[in-house]
Amino acid sequence: MNDESPPQADDPRVKLEEKILADYPRLGPDDTFKFGCHPGVSCFNRCCGDVNIFLSPYDVLRLKKRLGMKSYDLLDKYCLLPVQKDMKTPVVVLKMNDDEAKTCPFLGDSGCGVYADRPWPCRMYPLGLASQKDTPDGWQGDRFYFLLQEDVCKGFEEPQEWTVRQWFDNQGIDEYDTWGEAFKELTLHKFFETGGTLGPERMHMMFTACYDLDKFREFVFDSTLLERFEIDEDFVEEMRYSDEALLRFAFLWLRFSLFGEKTVKIRPEAAQAVKGKGTGK
Numbered sequence: 001m002n003d004e005s006p007p008q009a010d011d012p013r014v015k016l017e018e019k020i021l022a023d024y025p026r027l028g029p030d031d032t033f034k035f036g037c038h039p040g041v042s043c044f045n046r047c048c049g050d051v052n053i054f055l056s057p058y059d060v061l062r063l064k065k066r067l068g069m070k071s072y073d074l075l076d077k078y079c080l081l082p083v084q085k086d087m088k089t090p091v092v093v094l095k096m097n098d099d100e101a102k103t104c105p106f107l108g109d110s111g112c113g114v115y116a117d118r119p120w121p122c123r124m125y126p127l128g129l130a131s132q133k134d135t136p137d138g139w140q141g142d143r144f145y146f147l148l149q150e151d152v153c154k155g156f157e158e159p160q161e162w163t164v165r166q167w168f169d170n171q172g173i174d175e176y177d178t179w180g181e182a183f184k185e186l187t188l189h190k191f192f193e194t195g196g197t198l199g200p201e202r203m204h205m206m207f208t209a210c211y212d213l214d215k216f217r218e219f220v221f222d223s224t225l226l227e228r229f230e231i232d233e234d235f236v237e238e239m240r241y242s243d244e245a246l247l248r249f250a251f252l253w254l255r256f257s258l259f260g261e262k263t264v265k266i267r268p269e270a271a272q273a274v275k276g277k278g279t280g281k
């Protein structure tokens with residue numbers, strides 16, 4: 001893992017965040033913008049380098065399937081796992097190439113080599129997503145979109161006009177957002193708002209279940225985990241081969257084991273055994 005210091009008040013990331021909230025025009029679903037990105041633009045391929053692309057569990061799932069790789073191999077070859085002192089949940093970032101331009105490893109002469117399965121941030125561009133930090137608890141305020149107008153990007157000179165909603169449809173963002181919302185049930189859980197923290201073991205458990213699905217599958221099927229919960233047999237079979245089913249289970253199981261939510265049902269005999277342990281029987 002790479003060590004990375006948390007953002008300080010004079011950090012450019014903090015300054016950008018403040019600028020976005022203060023200055024950037026906010027876009028709603030029906031607001032319009034002009035943009036086009038195609039091999040004919042003079043800047044084609046220039047933006048896919050030296051960027052921080054944070055990957056969600058669903059981004060990793062799509063990339064591993066696309067590349068036909070095991071999750072642990074993909075994480076090892078293409079990802080960084082930065083560690084910050086105040087980090088509440090695991091973070092995975094796409095690793096840029098070790099060349100001068102720090103190009104994305106998936107960039108080829110004809111553009112993105114994983115286009116149909118490119119990560120959420122690559123789909124969203126040129127739109128950014130922000131939330132008004134208007135409660136003492138953190139980022140719980142209104143979500144809004146804004147235009148990320150990078151100087152290098154000539155896409156804004158193209159004539160095609162979009163509403164935010166049309167851009168989402170065109171880029172297939174809704175599916176990613178649905179998974180993103182399910183992930184937020186973990187990352188924005190009130191456990192964290194009330195000062196809860198995950199120790200290294202639980203942090204690793206969350207990382208494995210969310211991002212390292214092939215490792216998590218081994219854990220699910222090679223341990224006694226399935227004996228402890230009432231899970232539909234067909235769903236168990238689906239988890240053997242479907243990464244989506246396994247990730248759905250991972251989110252539910254983590255909410256149960258990290259935060260005590262009743263998202264999976266414990267078997268009566270397992271509950272009895274736990275009770276017995278608790279009372280010293």
Ligand code: SF4
Nearest residue numbers: 048104106107112122
């Ligand atoms: S994944 Fe594709 S679109 Fe995203 S930075 Fe890499 S090459 Fe560009």
Ligand code: SF4
Nearest residue numbers: 037043045047153155
């Ligand atoms: S800089 Fe803008 S227009 Fe150029 S390739 Fe990147 S997204 Fe497309």
